[in-house]
Amino acid sequence: MTILQWGAAAVAFSALAGCATMGNQTPEQQVEARAAAYWKARATSDHKTAYSLLAPAYRNLASEQDFVKLHGAGANVKETGVAKVTCEAQDRCTARVSLTAKPMVPGLNLPLVTTYMDDTWVLEQGQWWRFQAP
Known part of the structure; x- marks a missing residue:
């Protein structure tokens, strides 16, 4: 085997190992990771x-x-997090998300405020997605 073939084999093995790790995660863990990524993206x-x-x-x-x-x-979100994920059905979960922001009120220097909201995630095509009403 050449160095190039060894490198390709290593990349393929790493990819398969990553898939195996994702496959071993519970739906709650999968939704938690994707919800965290979604809200981090929204905040940034x-x-x-x-x-x-x-x-x-x-x-x-x-x-x-x-x-x-x-x-x-x-x-003006400073921090996001996923407090809890509950799966009500095989294809539907709710992520309890925390958002910490600094209220922007002219003339006032208000402290950071954390609020929580429920975020719905659905299973489609073998993957968890955030539900967004049209």
Whole structure:
């Protein structure tokens, strides 16, 4: 085997190992990771990543530009997190998400505020996606 073939074999093995790791995760763990990625992308105005984590059914109806128009350019979110994930059915989970932001009120220096919200995730085409109503 040449060095190039060894390198290709190592890359292939690494990819398969990564798939095996994902396959061993519970639905709750998979949703937690994807919800964390979605909200981190939203907090950092990474629209492309946030949009890519939305359900294919939504992306068939709305463009990335439509998504940005709906949600704006970004928010003053300082921290995001996933507190808990509960799966109600085989194809539906709810992620309890925490968002910490600094309220922007002219003339006032307000402290950071943390709020929680429930985020729905659905299983489509073997992958978990954030549900977004059209």
